[in-house]
Structure formats: C-alpha cells, structure tokens
Amino acid sequence: MYKLTQLLSSHDNLNSTLIILSTKAIQHISESVFVGLCYKVETSQLVAMRRDVEDIWEMVINQVGKNEYRLLVSGSYGEGLRLEGSDTDMMHWPNNRSVIWDLSQSQYYNTHRQTLILCDCSDSPPGFTLLNLLSPSMDKYIQSMCVGMNNRYYISSSKYRQIFLPALSLSYNLTQHGPCASLTFRAQEFDHASCFVSDFWPPSASSWIDRCHSWPQPHVVDDIVKNGCHFVAIGHKLGNHEDHEWRISFSQAEKKLVYIMNHCQFLTYGLLKLILREIINNGVGDDDKLLCSYHMKTSVFWVIQQNTIPHWCPQNLLECFWVCFKLIIKWVYEGGCPNFFIPGNNMFLSKIHGIKQHQLFLRLLELYEKGLAFLLHSPSIRSYIIDVPYNPRNSICTDYHTRISEAHFDRNLFFEIIDHYIKPDELDIQIYMRYLHTIEQMIGSPLLTQYQVIMLQKLTATVLQSTAFILHMETYTHENKLSYRADKMSCQMLKLAARFGCITDMLYIAMYYYKTLRYTEALSIIEMIKVMLAQPYVMYHFIIDTEMYTEAVGGQSWSTKMRQAVAWDIKLYNRIQLYFSELIPEQQSALQNHETLLFVPPFILLYMLEILCCRHVDTMRVQTALDDLQTLVHYDQGQLIRTDYRDISWQILGICQQVTGDLQAALYSYQQSLRQEPHNKIQTATEMRIQRVLQWIPLIN
Numbered sequence: 144m145y146k147l148t149q150l151l152s153s154h155d156n157l158n159s160t161l162i163i164l165s166t167k168a169i170q171h172i173s174e175s176v177f178v179g180l181c182y183k184v185e186t187s188q189l190v191a192m193r194r195d196v197e198d199i200w201e202m203v204i205n206q207v208g209k210n211e212y213r214l215l216v217s218g219s220y221g222e223g224l225r226l227e228g229s230d231t232d233m234m235h236w237p238n239n240r241s242v243i244w245d246l247s248q249s250q251y252y253n254t255h256r257q258t259l260i261l262c263d264c265s266d267s268p269p270g271f272t273l274l275n276l277l278s279p280s281m282d283k284y285i286q287s288m289c290v291g292m293n294n295r296y297y298i299s300s301s302k303y304r305q306i307f308l309p310a311l312s313l314s315y316n317l318t319q320h321g322p323c324a325s326l327t328f329r330a331q332e333f334d335h336a337s338c339f340v341s342d343f344w345p346p347s348a349s350s351w352i353d354r355c356h357s358w359p360q361p362h363v364v365d366d367i368v369k370n371g372c373h374f375v376a377i378g379h380k381l382g383n384h385e386d387h388e389w390r391i392s393f394s395q396a397e398k399k400l401v402y403i404m405n406h407c408q409f410l411t412y413g414l415l416k417l418i419l420r421e422i423i424n425n426g427v428g429d430d431d432k433l434l435c436s437y438h439m440k441t442s443v444f445w446v447i448q449q450n451t452i453p454h455w456c457p458q459n460l461l462e463c464f465w466v467c468f469k470l471i472i473k474w475v476y477e478g479g480c481p482n483f484f485i486p487g488n489n490m491f492l493s494k495i496h497g498i499k500q501h502q503l504f505l506r507l508l509e510l511y512e513k514g515l516a517f518l519l520h521s522p523s524i525r526s527y528i529i530d531v532p533y534n535p536r537n538s539i540c541t542d543y544h545t546r547i548s549e550a551h552f553d554r555n556l557f558f559e560i561i562d563h564y565i566k567p568d569e570l571d572i573q574i575y576m577r578y579l580h581t582i583e584q585m586i587g588s589p590l591l592t593q594y595q596v597i598m599l600q601k602l603t604a605t606v607l608q609s610t611a612f613i614l615h616m617e618t619y620t621h622e623n624k625l626s627y628r629a630d631k632m633s634c635q636m637l638k639l640a641a642r643f644g645c646i647t648d649m650l651y652i653a654m655y656y657y658k659t660l661r662y663t664e665a666l667s668i669i670e671m672i673k674v675m676l677a678q679p680y681v682m683y684h685f686i687i688d689t690e691m692y693t694e695a696v697g698g699q700s701w702s703t704k705m706r707q708a709v710a711w712d713i714k715l716y717n718r719i720q721l722y723f724s725e726l727i728p729e730q731q732s733a734l735q736n737h738e739t740l741l742f743v744p745p746f747i748l749l750y751m752l753e754i755l756c757c758r759h760v761d762t763m764r765v766q767t768a769l770d771d772l773q774t775l776v777h778y779d780q781g782q783l784i785r786t787d788y789r790d791i792s793w794q795i796l797g798i799c800q801q802v803t804g805d806l807q808a809a810l811y812s813y814q815q816s817l818r819q820e821p822h823n824k825i826q827t828a829t830e831m832r833i834q835r836v837l838q839w840i841p842l843i844n
Contacts, residue, residue, distance in 0.1 A: 169515075170458040172528055176518075177457040179527030180410045186547050187406040189555055190223035192594045194402065196556075197221055199585070199595040200563040203602060206581045207574070212237055215373075217394040218334070219436065222401045224413060226420075230436075231333045232323075234373060234394060240285070242274065242341035242374060249277075251342075258282040260298065260339060268379045269347060270488030271388045274298045274339065290387055300376040301386040307337050307376075322377035322390070338375045338392065344368045345391055348484040358448050359403055367396045380493035393484045400444060407455040408447060411463045414524070415439035418468075421521045422510070433495050433503050434471070441490070442467045442474075444483045461515055472507045475500060549697055550689040553704060554682060556594065560601045561645070561711045565609075566739045570718060572617065575610040579603070597701045604644035608651045611636040612721040615655070630659065643702075645709040646675045647745040653752050654722050662756040669753050676710055676746070683710045683745075686782060712788065713748050715741040725755065725798055728828040729791065736824035746775060746783045747792045754799045769803060772796055776812075787822040794825055794832075801836065810836045 185193075197216055205213050215221075218232035240258040243249060249259055258281055263273040276296045279286050288302040304322060318325050323334040344352075344367075355364045373395065378388030401409070416436050424432045446452060446467050455463055474480045474491065478500055482488035495503060510517040519525050565578060585591065586599045611633035618629035637652045649672050656665035675681070679688055680695035696704045717734040720727050726741070733741055750772035757764040775783060776796045784792050797812030813833045817826060 169461060172515075173460040173462070174457045175527045176414070176524055177407070177410060177460045179524055180413055180460075185223075185225060185555070187409075188547065189552065190406070190409065192552075192556055193223040193225070193559055195592045195594040196559045196563060196598045197223075199591070199598050200602070203578065203581055203585070203599075204565075206585075207577050211239075213340070215395055215398075217398050219416070221398060223409075224416070226413065226416060232336065232394065233333060234336045234338050234375075234392070236338050236340045236373065240282070240339055242339050244341065244343050244346055248343060254278060258285060262341070262345075263295075263297070264347060266383050267388050268382050268488070268492075270391050270482055270485045271379045271382055272374070272391060273384060273387060274374065274389055292384075292387075297387055298389075299387040300378050300389050303337075303376045322375045336375050338373045339389070340373050341371045343371050345372055345485070347391075347487070348372075348393075350486070351484045354448065357450060359400060363399060363403055367399055370395055372396070391485070396484065397440065397444075401440070404443075404447070405455055407457060407460060407463060408443060410460065411455075411467060412440060412443045414460070414464050415443065415467055417521055417523050418464075418518070421523060422517065423506070431499075433499060434475075438471065438474075438480055438490065439467075441480065441483050442470045445481075446470060448483075461518075465515065469511070472504070472511055475504045475507055548689060548693075550682075550687055550692045553692075553701070554685055554687055556597070556701065557645070557682065557705060557709050557711075558685070560598050560705075563598065563602075564605055564714060565602065566716065570613055570616070572610060572613050575606050575613065578606045579610070582606070593701070597705070600643040600702060601705070604640040604648055607636040607640040607643075608648070609716060609719060611640075611651075611655065612719055615659070616719075616721045642706065645705045645711055646672065646681065646707070647710045647713060649675075650713055650745060650748055650752070654748075657752055657756055658721070658723050660759075662759045665752060665756045666760070669749060669756070672749060675707070676749075678708070681708055681710055683783070684712075684785065710745055712785075713743045713745055715743060717741055723755070725751075725802070726795075728831060729794060729823070729825045732826065732828035732831075733824045735827060738824045741791065741823055741825075742788055743791055743795070744784045744788050747772070747788075747795050750775070751795050751799055754803070758802070765803060769799055772799060773808075787820050790816050790819040790821055790825060790829075791823045793819060794829060797832065801832070806836050806840050810840070 197220075201214055201216050208214070212235050215234045216231065217234065218230045219226065220231035239256065240260060241252060242260045242262060243252075244262050246261065252259060259277045261275040261277050263275050264271070267273060273292075274297060276282070276285060276289055276298055279289065279296050285298060286296075288298050288306055289296040290299045290302070291297075300322070323336045325334050352364060352368060355361070359367075373392040374389040375392050377390050378385035379390075382388050401412070404412070416439055419434060419436060419439055423434060446463075447455075451466050452459065452463050475495060478489075478491055478496055480490040480495075482490055491500075518528060582599050582603050586596065586603075591599075614629050614636075615633050618626050633655060634652075637655055641649045641652060649668055653665045653668040653672070656662070656668065678695070680691040682692060692708060696708045715722055715726065715730060717730040717739055720730050730741055750768055753768040754765055754772065757768060773796060776789075776792050793812050793816035797809040797816065800806075800812055801809035810833065813829050813836065816829050817833075
C-alpha cells in the first residue's frame with residue numbers, strides 16, 4: 144500500500160496503472176470517486192430538483208406560447224448537469240408547421256391552418272432528409288427559403304440558416320455556430336436552434352423500437368415514439384444535397400433517456416464529460432476537438448441497452464466508466480460511431496477519418512495503456528483517488544441522499560429558481576395576464592413536485608412585478624379615477640409579489656413608491672429591508688453561514704425561507720424603462736447592445752433609492768447614505784458586489800454623487816465603471832455621463 148501511495152501521489156509516476164489493484168481496492172476507489180462526483184456533478188436529489196425546475200419553467204413558456212411556438216431545453220444543463228462548461232441547447236419550433244413521413248398522415252391536420260412538409264429520405268444519408276413543402280402558397284415566409292428540384296419545392300437548410308440566424312443574432316447579439324445561434328453568458332454557452340417538428344416517429348428509427356427489450360422500459364418507449372422527432376438546419380457534409388438537407392434530431396428522446404438513468408449511470412456520463420474536457424480535449428483547439436459530449440452520451444446509451452454491465456452501482460463506477468471508454472476507443476479505431484436511434488448514421492463519417500482518426504486513436508490508446516491511473520490527470524477527481532491509499536480503512540458513505548446539508552441544498556434550489564425567469568419581448572400586459580392565468584391553472588395540480596410549486600411562486604412574483612409597472616405606464620396619463628384604480632392594483636401586485644419572492648423583491652415596492660413620489664413610504668420599506676438584510680443568516684448567492692441559516696429557518700417551508708432569508712440581485716428588464724428615470728440611459732445602452740436585463744446588486748440599489756428619496760424628505764440623511772454607498776463600492780471584496788456587477792455599482796455611485804453635486808467624485812466613479820468587466824453593457828451611458836460631467840465641471844469652477 145505504501146508503494147501504491149507513492150505512485151498515486153507522484154507526478155513522475157502517472158504512467159503507473161491501477162489495474163494491479165485488488166478488486167476490493169478498485170471498488171473502494173470507485174466509491175470514493177462516486178462520492179466526489181456527487182459533490183461535483185451533485186446528488187441525485189439535486190439533479191431531480193434541477194430537472195423539475197427546468198421542466199415546469201419550460202411548461203409555462205410552452206403553455207403561454209402554445210398557439211405560436213414551443214420550446215425544448217436540452218443539453219447538459221437541461222439534463223441536470225452543472226459542470227463547468229455545461230451547455231444549454233434551446234430548440235424552438237412553430238406550431239403551425241408540421242413534418243410528416245407519409246402523405247396518409249396529412250389526414251390528422253387541418254391543412255387550412257397547418258403548413259405540411261413531407262420528408263424525402265430517398266437520396267440522403269441515414270439520419271438526414273430533404274423537406275418537401277407540400278403547400279407553398281400558404282406560407283410565404285417558408286417559400287423564401289425554398290429551392291426547386293424535380294418539380295418540387297424543398298426547404299433549403301442553408302437558406303433557412305441565412306435568413307433565420309442573422310435575424311436572431313441581430314436581436315440577441317448571438318453568433319452563428321452550425322445550425323445554431325450561440326450566446327455565451329456568465330461563462331455558459333447557450334445554443335438556440337430553430338427547427339421543425341414531426342409528431343410521428345421516423346421509419347428509419349423503427350429498428351430502435353425492436354431493440355428495446357430491457358432498456359428503456361415499454362412505457363418509456365411508447366412515450367418517446369408518440370412524441371416524434373425534430374429537424375435541425377444542417378446537412379450531411381458527404382451527402383448529395385448538403386446545402387438543403389436537414390438532420391433528424393432526437394433531443395427530446397435523449398432527454399427522456401437521461402432522465403430514466405439511475406444515478407450511477409448518470410455519474411458515469413458526467414465522468415466521461417469531465418475526462419473529455421479535462422484530459423482528452425485539454426489544450427486542443429476547437430477545430431481539433433474531434434470527440435464531443437454527444438459521443439460520450441451515445442456510448443452510455445449503448446452500454447446500458449446492451450446490458451454489458453449487470454450492476455450499475457457505486458462500487459462498480461470505474462468499471463462502468465472503463466467499459467464506456469473502451470467502446471469509444473473501439474469506435475475511433477473502426478472509424479464508426481453509430482447513432483443510438485439510427486445506427487446507420489455514422490456520426491464519425493465526416494469528421495473522424497484519415498490521419499486525424501489515427502492520431503486520436505493513438506492518443507486514446509495511450510490513456511488506455513495507463514489503466515485507470517490516467518484519471519489522475521483530471522483535477523476534478525484526482526484528490527478523490529489519492530485519498531483512498533492514504534486512508535485505506537476509511538468507510539465511504541455512498542448514500543448520497545444523506546450527504547447534503549439542508550443549507551447546501553437550499554442554496555442550490557434558490558439559485559435554480561431565481562436563475563429561471565421570464566424575459567418580456569414586448570410591453571403587452573395581455574401576455575403577462577396569460578402567464579398569470581397559466582400559472583394559476585398549474586399551481587393547484589396534485590402532480591406538481593414541491594420544487595415545481597416553489598418555482599411557480601417565484602415566477603408569479605416576477606410576472607406581478609412587471610405587470611405592475613406596465614399597468615402604471617399605461618394608465619398614469621388617464622383620468623384620475625382610472626389612474627387611481629390602476630395605482631391601487633399595482634401596489635397590491637407588488638406586495639403580493641413580495642410575499643411570493645425573496646427579501647430583495649420588496650425593493651420593487653420601494654422603486655414604485657419612489658416613481659410615484661411617495662418618498663416617505665419608500666423610505667419605510669427601505670428601512671424594513673435593511674433590518675432583514677442585516678440578519679446573519681441571510682443567504683446571498685452562494686454566500687451563507689450554514690449554522691446561522693439552519694438555526695434561523697431550518698425545517699421551515701421553502702416559501703418562508705425565501706421570503707425571510709434569501710437575497711438576490713435585482714433584474715431590471717431593459718424593455719420596461721419604467722422603474723425610475725435615473726437608470727434609463729443605462730437601460731437604453733444595454734438594450735442597444737442586445738442585453739435584455741440590467742443586473743444590480745440589491746445593496747447598491749437600496750442605497751441609491753435611499754439617497755434619491757432622502758433628497759426630497761430628509762436631506763440630513765443623504766450624506767450618510769452616500770458615505771455608506773461609497774464605502775461599499777470602494778472596499779467590498781466580492782461579498783456584497785459580485786465582480787461582474789462592479790460596472791453598474793460604480794455607475795450608480797457616480798449617479799448618486801452627481802445628483803448630490805460632487806462632480807469630481809462622480810467623474811472618478813464613471814471612469815472606474817469603464818474599467819470594469821462590461822457585464823451589463825452600459826459603456827455608452829457611462830461615456831455619455833462622463834462627457835456631461837466634463838462640460839459641467841469648468842462652469843462650476
């Protein structure tokens with residue numbers, strides 16, 4: 144054991160193999176890595192929570208837009224993974240266009256309302272198809288994307304990308320990436336793909352149904368088949384019609400399959416993704432990354448279905464990983480990775496071949512020959528392997544249900560809930576009423592999980608806040624009686640939102656009072672928020688005193704915890720420039736740069752509102768509040784102001800200094816704002832404010 148300890152802890156001996164270990168030692172290490180992944184990838188309880196939150200948010204969006212479009216969130220993020228670099232794939236498709244595989248299927252549609260598209264796979268590689276537009280006169284938008292072949296109109300995937308993706312990129316500042324428009328936000332990549340849907344299962348995937356003897360179960364197979372498939376705008380590089388073909392997508396089916404994995408299977412998938420990112424693709428340019436996470440997922444699907452491993456459990460985690468890894472090596476050696484649903488679709492065909500295939504095989508073979516010791520190259524799991532030889536008698540608790548504290552779980556839950564929000568694309572109060580009606584219908588369902596109920600409550604708070612400000616905008620110029628009723632309704636909405644949301648949601652009430660010139664009432668709310676935020680148990684982002692939190696609110700409902708012990712950043716929707724006039728230039732600047740939200744730390748907004756209100760009713764308090772704001776911005780070390788929100792924090796300090804007459808200090812603050820990471824995209828507003836201050840300083844001097 145001493146020699147093994149030396150080998151595992153030495154950088155010079157990474158070529159040593161773990162294969163020489165006893166079966167018991169391998170199982171012990173497997174359990175240790177399993178526990179480590181439960182902390183890295185998270186426990187099954189957290190994964191289930193994330194999926195529930197994601198699913199109910201997706202359901203709300205789809206219910207509201209049911210007459211126009213539908214949305215599917217997939218990729219690692221949608222599956223419940225929160226690894227660094229986890230991607231979010233968002234597929235959306237119109238409800239008035241459907242793809243069929245046979246003309247007889249047209250009987251199920253109202254062709255006066257539905258544009259029908261017929262698949263033509265006769266001249267395309269497996270997994271790809273041409274889309275024949277059957278009713279060209281009905282859909283002028285789709286007509287513009289068509290090409291004529293053999294006296295038929297086919298929707299061209301390349302034309303679709305040329306027309307759709309630039310329009311989407313212009314609206315949301317996205318970049319084109321294959322069939323997707325991509326956005327990187329907070330170091331996370333979002334891929335948006337507009338696609339078409341078929342309510343029918345592809346005939347070319349019928350063999351998959353016949354293969355499903357033991358996994359997945361028959362009811363899962365039936366559910367997958369009845370939900371059909373999608374088509375994304377990308378052709379096969381070696382096909383006869385690359386510019387016009389569409390790829391058949393099984394993202395919805397794959398998401399369901401990941402959901403029914405047991406936790407060991409899911410962690411094996413997570414471990415493969417870690418190894419891919421931290422070892423196989425580490426230091427490799429994007430163009431040379433031949434393997435992707437989709438290949439990893441596919442290997443797990445095949446291994447589960449072929450029943451290669453009889454027992455997926457913590458003691459066998461490394462064996463499970465090893466079987467999947469060897470399957471990937473076999474695929475690279477043979478130059479063929481069969482799609483799980485359409486095996487004839489070789490997903491390596493156009494990318495992994497020739498000299499690149501040979502080099503990749505040698506790279507993977509080198510790792511294989513090291514045995515399981517090559518896992519030591521992974522920073523994320525190295526320590527979990529090394530700890531075992533140092534503590535060979537330590538028992539490892541693999542009951543991941545009991546390994547997570549209440550405070551840790553709550554922190555993750557509230558992050559998921561608050562990270563999902565509704566972004567308004569237009570100031571239409573009817574849309575918000577549809578959201579409220581949809582949530583009201585859902586929230587009473589006995590089928591909802593406890594996570595989904597609290598998620599719906601927070602969405603209700605968000606919708607009520609936006610509705611209140613839009614209602615005020617639409618009625619404040621009307622006759623007194625109507626304006627009074629609307630004002631009363633807005634106040635009620637904001638107070639109700641505070642009951643459903645967290646502590647800092649009360650700031651929306653203070654903002655509304657300031658906007659409607661009720662400065663004393665606003666200050667009263669501000670004082671109340673100050674008292675609540677001063678409590679030592681309050682959670683802000685991932686900063687939390689777990690002991691104090693548990694002592695104060697442990698065992699209480701999540702609704703109570705959120706209302707009494709959770710603070711979060713304020714989101715100002717840049718299309719709703721109604722909160723207060725002092726930040727309109729910042730909202731306009733962000734909107735010009737395709738940012739739909741302005742993120743403001745609650746403590747910064749709190750002091751700003753206090754300064755602005757006190758100028759009207761208690762001038763003696765202005766300087767004290769300004770000093771508190773200045774101290775916070777100058778000296779905070781990331782506790783109350785996140786690094787990526789320092790741009791707006793310096794900006795608000797400058798605004799407050801400017802309105803109180805200290806132009807030199809305001810100029811310095813604005814200049815500091817420009818030096819920060821431009822997270823909120825407010826540089827245009829900052830430069831404008833600097834120019835104005837520079838014009839005023841000589842006049843005063």
